[in-house]
Amino acid sequence: MNPEAARPRVTALALAVGLVLADSSVVVLALPEIYRELDTSVAGVTWVLVSFNLVMALAAVPAALLARRAGPGRAAAVGLAVFAGAGLACGLADDLSTLILARCVQALGGAAAVTAALELLPATVGSERGAAHVWAAAGATGAALGPAIGGILTELVSWQSIFLLQVPVALVAAAPILAVARHEAATGVIEPELRRTGRPHLWANLALAMVSAAIAAALFLLVLLLIEGWRLTPIGAAIVVSVMPLAALLGSRLGGLVPSARARAAAGAILVSGGLGGLALLPKAEVALTVPPQILVGIGLSLVLSALTETALGGRSPQAIHGGWTISARHAGVVLGLLALTPIFTHDIEAQRRDAIDAGTAVILDSPVDPLLKIELAGKISDRLGGEKGKVPTLGPVFEPLPEDPGERAEAERLRDELQEQLDRGATHAFSPSFGLAALLGLLALVPIGLARRVEL
Amino acid sequence: MSRGRLLVVGSLVASLALVGVYLAAGGASYAPEKTQNPCKSRAWRNPGNLQQIAEQFSLSALDGAACELGVSREALARALASKEGRERFAKRYGIDDAKLAEAIRAGLVRAVDDAEEAGALSPFIAGPLRATVEQIPLPEAIELIRDARKTLSSLEDLLGPAGGLIEELIP
Numbered sequence: 234m235n236p237e238a239a240r241p242r243v244t245a246l247a248l249a250v251g252l253v254l255a256d257s258s259v260v261v262l263a264l265p266e267i268y269r270e271l272d273t274s275v276a277g278v279t280w281v282l283v284s285f286n287l288v289m290a291l292a293a294v295p296a297a298l299l300a301r302r303a304g305p306g307r308a309a310a311v312g313l314a315v316f317a318g319a320g321l322a323c324g325l326a327d328d329l330s331t332l333i334l335a336r337c338v339q340a341l342g343g344a345a346a347v348t349a350a351l352e353l354l355p356a357t358v359g360s361e362r363g364a365a366h367v368w369a370a371a372g373a374t375g376a377a378l379g380p381a382i383g384g385i386l387t388e389l390v391s392w393q394s395i396f397l398l399q400v401p402v403a404l405v406a407a408a409p410i411l412a413v414a415r416h417e418a419a420t421g422v423i424e425p426e427l428r429r430t431g432r433p434h435l436w437a438n439l440a441l442a443m444v445s446a447a448i449a450a451a452l453f454l455l456v457l458l459l460i461e462g463w464r465l466t467p468i469g470a471a472i473v474v475s476v477m478p479l480a481a482l483l484g485s486r487l488g489g490l491v492p493s494a495r496a497r498a499a500a501g502a503i504l505v506s507g508g509l510g511g512l513a514l515l516p517k518a519e520v521a522l523t524v525p526p527q528i529l530v531g532i533g534l535s536l537v538l539s540a541l542t543e544t545a546l547g548g549r550s551p552q553a554i555h556g557g558w559t560i561s562a563r564h565a566g567v568v569l570g571l572l573a574l575t576p577i578f579t580h581d582i583e584a585q586r587r588d589a590i591d592a593g594t595a596v597i598l599d600s601p602v603d604p605l606l607k608i609e610l611a612g613k614i615s616d617r618l619g620g621e622k623g624k625v626p627t628l629g630p631v632f633e634p635l636p637e638d639p640g641e642r643a644e645a646e647r648l649r650d651e652l653q654e655q656l657d658r659g660a661t662h663a664f665s666p667s668f669g670l671a672a673l674l675g676l677l678a679l680v681p682i683g684l685a686r687r688v689e690l
Numbered sequence: 691m692s693r694g695r696l697l698v699v700g701s702l703v704a705s706l707a708l709v710g711v712y713l714a715a716g717g718a719s720y721a722p723e724k725t726q727n728p729c730k731s732r733a734w735r736n737p738g739n740l741q742q743i744a745e746q747f748s749l750s751a752l753d754g755a756a757c758e759l760g761v762s763r764e765a766l767a768r769a770l771a772s773k774e775g776r777e778r779f780a781k782r783y784g785i786d787d788a789k790l791a792e793a794i795r796a797g798l799v800r801a802v803d804d805a806e807e808a809g810a811l812s813p814f815i816a817g818p819l820r821a822t823v824e825q826i827p828l829p830e831a832i833e834l835i836r837d838a839r840k841t842l843s844s845l846e847d848l849l850g851p852a853g854g855l856i857e858e859l860i861p
Contacts, residue, residue, distance in 0.1 A: 487697070496694025500701035507705020514709060514717030525708055533701070585722065587765075592722040594764035598749060608836045611764070612771020655722045662721035 239357045245409040246350040246357065247367055249313055251375030252402055253343035256316075257286050257567055258376055261452050262384030262467050262474070263392035265460045270392070271329045275579045282453070283571050284333045288340035290564035296341070297348035297557030305352035305553065306413030308345045313410070315342025317403035323396035344560065347372075351546075351556035353413060361552055362543075368556065369542035370485060372563075373535055377478035380452050384471025433555060436685035437545040438562035440498065443678035444541065445566030447505050448534050450574050450671035452477070454664050455512065455523065462582075462660030463518055476524055480531025485539065487532065494540040494547070495682065501537025502678045504529045509672035513665045518657035537678075538563075544685060570674070574667045582663035589659025590614060593652035600648055602641075614652070728756035728763045734808035743810045744837065750804040751835045755797030759785060770832050791828040798823035798831060 260267070260281055268278040300308035319339035326332035354364035386394045452474070459470040488497050508529030515522050542559050549555045597610050610632070632649040636642045691699070726732065732753065734746050749763070752770075756763040761783060769779030780786060785793075799820055806816040826834065 491693045491697050493692075493694035496692075496697050500697040503698065503701040503705050507701070507708055510705065511708040511712050514712040516712055516715035516717040516720050518720075522712075529704060529708060536697075588724075589722040590768075591725045591762050591764040594767055595723070595725045598752070598764065598767055608767060608771045611768040612775050614768060658720055659722045 239359075242357045242409045242413075243354070243367060245406045246309070246354055247371040248402070249309065249346050249406040249410070250350050250368055250371040251378075252399065252406060253316060253347045253375070254372040255375035255379035255382065256339065256343060256399070257282070257289065257564060258379035258449070258452050259383040259395055260392070261380045261456045262460070262470055263387040263395055264453075265457070266387055266392045266467065267329075267332070271327075271332070273329045276575060277329055279571055279575045280333050281329075281336060282449075283568055285336045285340045285343075286449075286564040286567040286571070288337045289344050290561045290568060292341050292344040293348055293560035293564070294554060294557040296344040297352075297551075297553040300345060300349035300352055300553050301551060304414070305349040306410055306416065309349035309353060309410045310407050310414040312342045312345030312347075312349060313403045313407040315339075316346055317400045317407075318342075320396045320399035320403065324393040324400075344557075347560055348553045348557045352551065352553035353410070355552060362547075364552065365543050365546040366539075369539040369546075372542070373481060373485070373538045374478070376448070376538070377481040377531065377534065380456060381471045381475040381478060384456075384467040384474070388466055388468030388471070432549075433558040434545040434547075434549065434685070436681040437498075437541045438558050440502070440678045440681040440685065441538070441541045441545065441559055441562040442566035442569065443674050443681070444502055444505060444534075444537050445563040446570030446573070447509060447671045447675035447678070448530070448538075449567040449570040450667060450674070451505070451509055451512065451530050453571060454574070454578060454667050454671070455527070457578075458660065458664045459520070459523075462664065463520070463657065465520070473520055473523060474527070476527040477531035477534070480528040481535035483528075484532035484535030488536050488539060494544045495685065497536045497540035498544065498682045498685075499679060501533040501535070501540060502675050502682060504533025505537060506533075506672045506675035508533060509668050509675060513668035513672060515661050515665075518661045533675075541682075570671065574670060577670065578664060578667040581666055582660070585659035585663035586656075589656045592655040592659075596651045596655070597648055600644065602644060602648070610648070725762055725764055728753040728761075731804060734804065734810060743805065746808075746810070747801045747805055748835050748837070751794070751797040751801035753797065754800030755790075755793040755835070757800075758793035758796045759783070759789070770835060787828055791831060794828065794831040794835065795824055795826060798826065798834060 264278050264281065267273075267281060268275065271278070296308070296312070303311075316339055319335045319342055322335035323332055323339060326335055351364065351368050354368055355361045358364045358367055383392075383395050386392075386398065455474060456470055459465045459473055460467065465473065484501070491497050491500075508526040508531075511526030511529065512523065545559045545562075546552060546555050594611050594614060597607050597614075600607070602610075632645050635645050732749070734750075752763045752767055756766045759766065765779065769775045776790070780790070802811065802816050802820045802823060805811040806813060811819070823831070823834070
């Protein structure tokens with residue numbers, strides 16, 4: 234296929250891969266809204282993410298086999314249509330069960346589209362290596378951009394708009410692929426034989442799963458810290474977490490300068506862990522302090538995801554099935570990360586919230602204000618806590634109206650600031666163990682990366 | 691050094707530098723301040739007048755009651771602020787009014803003891819006050835914790851002729 238004619242199809246296939254892989258993280262910033270609007274629990278809302286990633290993990294390899302049997306063009310087109318239809322159902326869902334069910338169907342369509350895209354790309358791009366590069370880069374970009382796009386849509390329109398917008402995008406991506414599907418329908422599909430070299434790359438896929446768990450935790454936990462802990466709006470949080478995709482762009486340029494996939498994978502895993510370590514040790518509740526860790530995570534995720542995906546696919550055939558294994562490993566890692574870390578951080582955030590409120594109340598009790606006012610303030614804090622579901626509350630209104638006497642006013646302001654400081658400390662500290670564990674997972678990925686090196690000799 | 695090694699070493703240095711800087715800036719200890727165990731006595735701050743005695747009396751009573759109930763002084767203070775707060779507290783900790791009343795009375799007794807030990811109340815006042823708070827009904831006990839000023843200043847009424855000694859006996 235000549236390059237000019239191939240360009241729209243490569244773009245469409247990259248768009249399809251990016252769209253589907255962004256979907257594993259696109260709702261991260263919308264979760265707090267979904268949590269409140271659908272009146273569920275933190276553990277319940279996590280399943281909006283978990284269900285999609287779990288089905289992707291389970292369906293990727295069977296979908297790749299199906300794509301080879303039914304024809305990759307048809308599989309990609311049908312997959313994108315299913316993805317779009319389920320996206321519409323997600324956008325119209327008014328309860329958590331419907332939303333989770335639609336997310337599962339979305340993942341089935343997505344798995345078919347993504348694995349079939351990898352089968353179509355070599356013929357379109359001109360080489361398997363080039364196809365693997367386009368596929369891996371589209372996936373990493375989608376995963377990195379997902380949260381920021383989801384946050385902006387949630388704030389400007391609604392969480393439902395994330396899913397509704399996927400419908401036209403999926404259809405646009407499907408349009409150039411329809412020609413291939415029609416051609417397959419006309420000529421029939423000859424399923425290529427599976428070669429013996431088709432064994433999945435165990436260590437690269439294992440490392441992908443571990444790193445994906447760490448990255449999912451980084452995105453999910455950071456978003457929750459920003460919105461639920463530090464009370465940022467979804468759009469504010471989207472702007473903050475867009476540091477990661479920007480850094481990922483830098484990472485992909487950096488990766489282009491280093492030919493060794495093992496070195497890129499190792500460096501990426503170290504950077505992801507270092508960034509998560511930084512997030513676990515934030516010395517203050519300040520957005521600016523999340524930027525250096527995010528830069529490390531962003532550069533790291535770009536390096537490690539593309540290097541491991543290329544290693545898992547390199548020299549292996551058929552590409553779609555190995556692509557299926559990498560998709561399966563990545564999404565299984567995301568599920569592992571979410572399921573392992575969510576209970577830890579939900580427990581920690583509740584405990585830290587109580588400690589923070591106690592510390593704040595202690596400041597009030599030990600202050601020189603009128604005893605009756607102390608008890609009244611303690612009561613207002615208690616009411617405020619009951620009123621804000623899960624969210625760390627803003628305590629400014631507790632101190633309203635501020636006293637007119639300058640001395641009393643200064644004291645009230647000091648108390649308010651001290652109390653909010655204790656809450657910020659609690660919210661930030663609640664995430665530390667989970668970030669720390671995620672960092673450890675990222676570091677552990679160095680073991681399979683090291684073993685992959687031996688196998689590759 | 692090859693580009694690959696340079697990248698790995700650079701990543702390691704950048705990661706360690708970030709973690710080191712955040713540790714040095716206090717990242718490991720950025721957490722809410724620990725509240726004091728209510729079962730441990732707090733030193734009274736040199737009480738100079740009735741208001742300060744009343745404040746420290748309330749805090750001491752809160753500590754004593756919280757210690758009895760096995761909760762923090764701060765959680766109990768929030769509970770005593772309103773009826774709703776008390777109901778939430780009762781539900782969360784499984785504490786009924788009888789148990790709460792018993793704990794608050796014990797807290798008030800401890801407050802009298804602490805005040806006496808700190809030299810803020812003379813034994814002449816501490817004795818009758820202790821006897822009074824041991825029998826005090828729950829609403830009045832809560833009111834006493836919320837604001838002990840009224841009670842201390844009206845001890846005169848409670849104690850009859852002996853109450854007149856208060857102003858002289860409070861250092």
